Structure formats: C-alpha cells, structure tokens
Amino acid sequence: MTIQNIAPADDAERLRISKVTEQLEQSGGHLLTGEQYKASLRDGRRIITSEGEEVEDVTTHPDLRAVDTLAGIQDDQFTAEGQDILTYVGEDGGRRAIGWQVPRTREDLLAKREATKFITQRTMGMYGRPNDYGAMMALGFLSTIDRIEAENAEFAENIRNFVKLSGDNNLLSTDLIADPQSDKNIPRNERPSQLRIVEDTPEGIVISGAKVAGSIGSLAHFFTLSTTLGGGVGPEAAIWAAIPMNSPGLSLILREPTAKMNTPRNDHPLDHAGEELDQTIIFDNVFIPREYVFSKYNLGLLDLYYESCAYSLWSVMTRLAFRAEMFAGVAEVITEILGTDKIPGVQAAVADVTMYAQTLKAYSLATIHESVEWCGLQVPNPDLTTAGRLYSIENYPRIMHILRDLCGQALIARWPEKVWDHPEFGPRMEAFFPGTGVSAREKNTFFNFVWDLTSGAHAGRVALFENVNATPPAFVRHLVYSKTDRSAAARRVRDYVGIS
Template identity: 50%
Template sequence: MRTSTESNKLKEILSKGPEPHLMTGSQYKESLRDGRRIIDAEGNEVEDVTTHPAFKNSVEHLAKLYDYQFDPETRDKTTYIDPKDGKRYSLGWEVPKTKEDLKRRRELLRLSTYHTLGVFGRPNDYGSMKSIGFLLINDKMREENPEMADNIVKFIEFSRKHNIMSTDLVPDVQSDRSVPANQRPGRLRIVEETPDGVVLYGAKPVGSVAAQAHFVTISTGLSPDLGPNEALWIAVPVNSKGLTMVLREPVTNPDSTFEDHPIDSFGEEMDNMLIFDHVFVPREYLFSIKNVKLLSIYGETGVLAHWHILSRLMYRAEIFSGVAQTIVDILGTNSFQGVREDVSEVVSYAATLKAFILAAEEEAVVKNGVFIPSEELITAGRLHSIVHYPKIMHILRDLCGQGLVSRFTAKAWEHPDVGPKFDEFLSGTGVSAREKNRFFNFVWDLTSSSHASRVALFENVNSTNAPVVKFNLYRLYDRSAPVNFVRKHLDLPSIK
C-alpha cells in the first residue's frame, strides 16, 4: 500500500509515545492538529480543534478514552495483545470472530457509554464497526474488483496499527425528493477517475464526531436509485484538501461547570455537513466504486454498527433505571403505587434492550470470518428502542415534578440571601439541598437540555428512523414457520 500523508503523520505521533500502536490522550489531541478545515457556527475557520470553544470539552473527554488504554484498571478492557507479534492494540479494531470477542467488545462499549453517559453516539470504539461491517460484503466487492476489495482489509489493519478514530456517513443531503436521486445536486459523486484514485464532488450530512476523528467511512447503501458515479464504499481522511466541515450550532456551553451541568460540561459530539469540493481520494481508500449492485445493502453492512447503537442504548437504559430510582428515593415518592409503575416501565425498557442484545448474540452467525449478531433481532430491538425512547424520557421528566426547574446555578446558590434559604428549604431524602440540586442538574442534562434534545434526535434517526427500520424488519424477519403453523392448523393452503 502507498504510504499516505496521514499514515506518516500518525506514525510520527505514535513514535513519540509509549506504545507503537496506541495513542495516549495527548497524542490523540496532537493528531487532530492536521490541517483539517472546519467552519464554526459563527462562520469562522477553526484554527485548532483542541482549543476551540465548540470542541475543547469534548476533545478532552474523548482523549480520556484514549488514556484508558494506558490505565492499569482499564488497559485490559480497552486493548489486547496480538499473539502474532506480541504488540498491544486497541480492542476497538479487533475483528470479532467469536461470541467471546463480541462480549469483550461490549465491555469496551460499556466503558465508553458510562464515560460519556452514552450522549456521544459515536465514541472512539464505534467507527470500526462500520469498517468491519464492510467485510461482510467483501465477497460481493471482490466479484467486481479484487484489488479494491483487499483495500478494506488493509484499511482495517492500518486503523488498528494507528489507533484511529473514524465515523460513518450514509445518507445523502436533503434536497427536493421529487427530483430523481441521481440528479439531486448535493449527492456525493465521482467527477474524475485517475489511475491513482478518484475526485469527489458534493456533500454528506450530519457527520457526528467527524471533526473530532481522523477518517470518515462512506457507504451509499441507503440510496438504491443512484448511478455508478454515486456508488461509493470508501474511506476519506478528514484533513483531505478540498474537504470542509461546517458545524451546526453548539448545544452545550463551553464554560459550564460540572456542578451546574454534570453532563453538558463534558461537551458534545459536533454534527457537521461535509462539503467535498473536488476532493482527491487515493486508491488505497477505495473499497468498491461504481458497483450499483451494492446500492441497497445497508442493513447487511450495518449489523455490527447497529449492534453497537443498540448496546449503547441498552447501557444508557441501565443508567436511566438508576436515575429513575434515585429520583423517587431522593424525593421520597417511592412508596406511591403510580410512581413505582413508572419506575418499572423504565426498568422494563432496560431489561428488554438487554434481552434483545443477548438474544442477538446467541443467534449470531459467522460471515466472511466475522462474528455478527442476528440482524433480525438487532433490527427488532432497534425498533423497540427508538419507539419507546420518548416515553422513557417523558417518565423521567414526569417523576421529577418541579425538580427540573426548581434547581439553581452555583452562582445563585452563593448569593448570601438565598443560598442559606435553599439549604434550609430544599433538602431531599438522605441528601442535602445542594446535593439534590446537583442531581436534578444531571437529570436536566440527561432529559431536557438543548443537548438532550439533540441526543433524542440522534437516537431517533441516527441510523435510519422508525419507518425505515419497520420496512427492513418486515422484509427480513423470518416468520414462515409460524405462518405455516397457523395455516396448517386451520387447514389453509401452505406457502413456500
């Protein structure tokens, strides 16, 4: 494989650290100063991602996940030693081959979810799921172009060796749907092909965390009507020349404190629109191009990513059940029957998602050497998780009563006239007024802040919304056995 500029820069950064294939948090931060072009919500160029107000808190937070790779307490959860060379690598880039591999990955995911409270839907360990997912159609890619099909294997190895963070881009930008897909102006497409690579023009929407990562992986498996120039399964370094990331408005305040905003003070993953203005992508990052036969295989390549998304929500739901119980314990409402029923609904949500994940892992299959959970069960589980999420948020808010607005900033609390009165009037069961205040600040960030709204939008559509998930479930869930049972039982003609 040709040695690219990215690989040189990452190699140089890795050479200065304690491990050849693992970055520390500060190496990760250094790796983001790579000339990437970002326009912020004020219309200004972002000079340094690690210090810019829209990013600084989240970059620190993601950097800690890199540091976990060196912390003796979390080292074995986040990394593994490859017996082939005796070197330590990020577990995030290990291709799961067995049920045990997947379970270990889920422990890594538990760590990243509890660290970010799951409000980062694309943590460090997510992006590999999409790249490894491409292996599931590697045989179909190979039929068209064996050299490019090999590139995906090489890209996964490259990512493993350089401890990179990537994220995925699937849908097209929103524009007039009455225009045929392959004529919509913003669709990302090849406008030139050379022996060395391709030149891209167009855009991709909502690249969550792309500006805090190193690569985006692109697949057009959600757009069956596109033409050959739009059929892309590729990776693109985010610092590519001609690529501009335009940030949406931030939803967290960069100067907020842990006391006032126990979740939002850690920042957010910034969604952005990626504009490709004649971006050259070297051949080494092309896995399949112009193969229109692959244009409707989104579900197949997405199973591992969808398993990650559902598992993250399962861990979030565990946290929700802890929050529900703490609300009613602190408010002393835990003896009311209606309140207990509400808590039970949150518990049921958490238990149901867990059941889907465990069942999907139990009914997994091995394809192209990759251990993949049951697509049927992951799809059914995702539908449940999406449809019930708003209800769970509503229950959490409802259980709080006035708690979500009768909470005050540290500055208000420090006022000599009101602070002592708050201390006197507002305590909860087993907690001081100030502790109760901090707890409800946390519940606000989790359920009601601008950031919570953005996360709710994310949970609803980040990897296709309920109508599309239902469509997929109808198409793939095998119900032939029960259908034939019913037909046989009633002496109706059976179906093949």
C-alpha cells in the same frame, strides 16, 4: 474536469497517517494516549464553526471540547481498570483497541459489548460515535467482502488493509451515509449536492458534492463512506471508501452547539463536558488515494444498508441498552432523593423504566448468542438487532417523559451556583430545599444533571439523533417485516392445521 493543485503521489503520502505512525513508533506500541490522539488531530483539517469561523486547533476550540472526553477514553486504554476491556492482545503480542478486533467468535462480540458498556458509562451515553464506534462500518465492509471481491479483488484487499491500518494505529473513524435534504422534485442524480466521482485516475478518484451528519468527524481521523439507501443515482455516485479528515478540498461546517458553555460543572454536569457535533461535509475535488477506494460504480451495493451496517446498528442498539440501565439508575435516585420511592404509582413508573432496560439488555445479549457468520466474521443477529432498535427508539420518548414526570417540580426549581453562593439567599435555599439524605445544593446539582439528560437543548438534540441514528421507526418496522424469516413458523402452523 481538471484536478487543480493535485499531485496524487505526494498527496497520497501526505494523507497517510505518518504523523500518527511516528508517534506510535516512538512509544513502541499500537495505542495512542490522550495527548497523542490530540496531537494527531492537528493535521491541517478544515473545520468551520456555526459562526462561520475557521477553527485553528480542534483540540482547544470550546465548541469541540468533547475532544477531552474522547482523549480521556484513549488514556483509559492504559489503566488497570480499562486496559483489558478497551484493548486486546494481537498475534504479535501488542495491544490494540478492541473496536478494531475482527470478531471471529461470539466471545469477541461479548468483548466489544463490554467496551461499549465501559465507554457508555464514561460518556453517560450522550455520544453516538465514541471511540469504539468507528470500526463498525469497516467491519460491516469486511462482513460483506464477498460482494466486493466479486467486483474487484484489489478493493477487497483495500478493506482488509484499512482495518489493519486502523487497528495498528488506534484510529478513530465515523461513518458517512446520509445525503443533504434537498428538493425532491429534482432527480437525485441531478442535485448539486449529490456526491459523485468527477475524475478517475490510476492513482485514485476525485469526488465532489456533499454529505451530512458524520457525527464526531471533526475529532476523528477518517470517514468511512458508503452510498446506500435508495436508488436514483448513477454509477458515478456509487462509492465506498475511506476519506482522511485532512484531505485537501474537504470542509466540515459544524452545526450550532446545543450544550451550554462557560458554566460551572454543577450547573450543567453533562453539557459541561461538551457534545458530539454534526456537520455538513463539502467535497470540492477531493482526491481519494487508490488504496482507500473500496468500491466504485457498483449500483448493486445500493441496497446493502441492512448488511453493511449490521455492526454499526448493533453498536447503536447496544449503547442504548446501557443508556437504559443508566435511566433506571436515574429513576431510582430521583425517587430516593424526593422520598417518593414508597408510593405505588411511583414504583410502577420506575418499573416501566426498568423493563425498558431489561428488555434492551435481553436484545443485546440475544444478538450475540444467536449471531450469524458472514464471510468468516461473527455478526450480531441482524433480525434481533433490528427488532431491538425498533423497541429502543419507539419507547425512548416515553422513558424520557417518565423520568421528567418523576421529578415533579425539581426540574423547575433549580438555581445556578451563584445563587447558592449568595451570602443572603444561599443559606435560606439550603434550609428550604433539602432532599432526603442529601443537602439542598446536592439535590440541585443532581436535578441539573437530570435536566441535561432529559430536558435541555442538548438532551433534545440527543433524542432527535437517537431517532435518526437508529433509523426512523417506520423504516425499521419495514425491515422487521421484510427481513425476518417467518416461513418456517408459518409452515409448522399450516402442517399442524393440515392446509397446504
């Protein structure tokens, strides 16, 4: 296959993050402000909305208004409240985003956990791929770098350089793993959608095909790609790499938004801030410069999902732990406003939500205190991470049901701001629907928030995402069985009983 309109050396230079680097050089640091982050996204990337329209500027399109939330977190890196949580001081004395710190100690992991807490509280946990998440897949590559080194020392060095590049330039990344659902009667390697190398040159590789999800990709700088999860592919489909979002031939087709738009904040407190949009990612002869290639043709890496995703999956579980703390707070406020907090059955329901939060907190901390060392990195204990993920996603629907049940009619009896502003009916609503210690309008706004969190279309999408993002329970249960070492305990039992 012939590459059309590709001049590798020129494109390799253009695909470098020169624009970001220039901004950082001007500011004399390694951190992007919110406005600098937004400016870095105006780089010629191709984004298509669910209406089939080309997005001219991802920083102003209403479907992508989540950019303001991400930009706000970038600004938090410079505040007295956020600086010491979201950044660390590098060896050169400059501050960098904590996500890109290579964790050599358990204290480093605890610092990442605190950043996840801070960001989860900022986003109310509605984003699965916030600012600090992007480093996780690259750190997973680093933690398994011995496998890469055995294949090609240059690829291993590319991974190290990418982590440094991303930390030096405050980049946002998101991982790319899942293939499009397709006719399983067609062998995987024969499907038109299968992402594969179509040309290999000294300057880099060219890939074509498709991937799905890549959440927040339209607002990130790079995809980190790894081919894992199952066989059935040929060597040309085994690829680990970093892919700049503005690569020529790369198109992101956004799914339909679920968060309500053009409504007052009080009507939809969570939807108002936008959402994390997934997409289908189509590759038409996309050139990946040699320095962004981490592995190719290595079928031996196809089974490395458990290991290469160790940080990513820990980040998912840790974020869910902090979401669970928020759920416990929501349950408390529901019962206080409704005046039901003294009812034994209600207290038992709140206790169930609290136990969910406390259990996930225990998992989150235990993964760090029993971390393991891989290739010189401290890795959150993957066995405990897997068990925590299974607990989190199996119980998530039950917790959502409890929160909805605690609300009673309050989730149904909600009205938009226009009703409350009505000269005739507004005052009557105020008189009819007050809460305990809050006005009727304040009560209404709170339950609008609970609706967005538990019941609206956006909440439904987040629930589906959490289930798939943390890997479906049946697969995780198999990992708990196959990856957790029970041999020592079994041996002690046999020894005690006296059987061989």
